Amino acid sequence: SPASSSSGNFSQFTPDSATSPHSATSSPQLTAKSQKDREDGMAGVRKAKNRTAFSKDQLQTLHQRFQSQKYLSPQQIRELAAALGLTYKQVKTWFQNRRMKLKRCQKQSLWTERAQWLTESGFQPGTYLDGHPKFHEVYPITTASNMQTMPPSHQHYGAGQ
Secondary structure, eight states, X not given: OOOBOTTSOEESOOHHHHHOSSOGGGOHHHHHHHHHXXXXXXXXXXXOXXXXXXXXXXXXXXXXXXXXXXXXXXXXXXXXXXXXXXXXXXXHHHHHHHHHHHHHHHHHHHHHHHHHHHHHTTOOHHHHHHHSOOHHHHSOOSOGGGOOOOOOOOOOOSTTO
């Protein structure tokens, strides 16, 4: 996503422009636009996009399609966009966002499931942590005499073995 400035507006840099084989200044349209922006005192500032408000019918169709198919080919995105009266980018973005929402929900569900299992099996974090001394209580770090040295390892790794 585009970098955000402190005023909340988006800067002119986008990830697409960074990976494009053509620089922003080599395009006549962008050069003319940036020149006009400079004249207006708006250089480097791009208006934020408005949020798309999908109709109930569009959302129902998108959800139904997502139930049967999580990923669409570019051709399928074009066809669905045309059928719903949306742009290619709107449909593509909706599917990306919906996949991420599904991933978050699955992760949350997994954590809830694990927590429930631990509770049912009698695990109580407070008693577990209270019953075991902390590392620094067992191995004080205040004096060097408490440090135990490990004997040197007698394993040799080399071509001969």
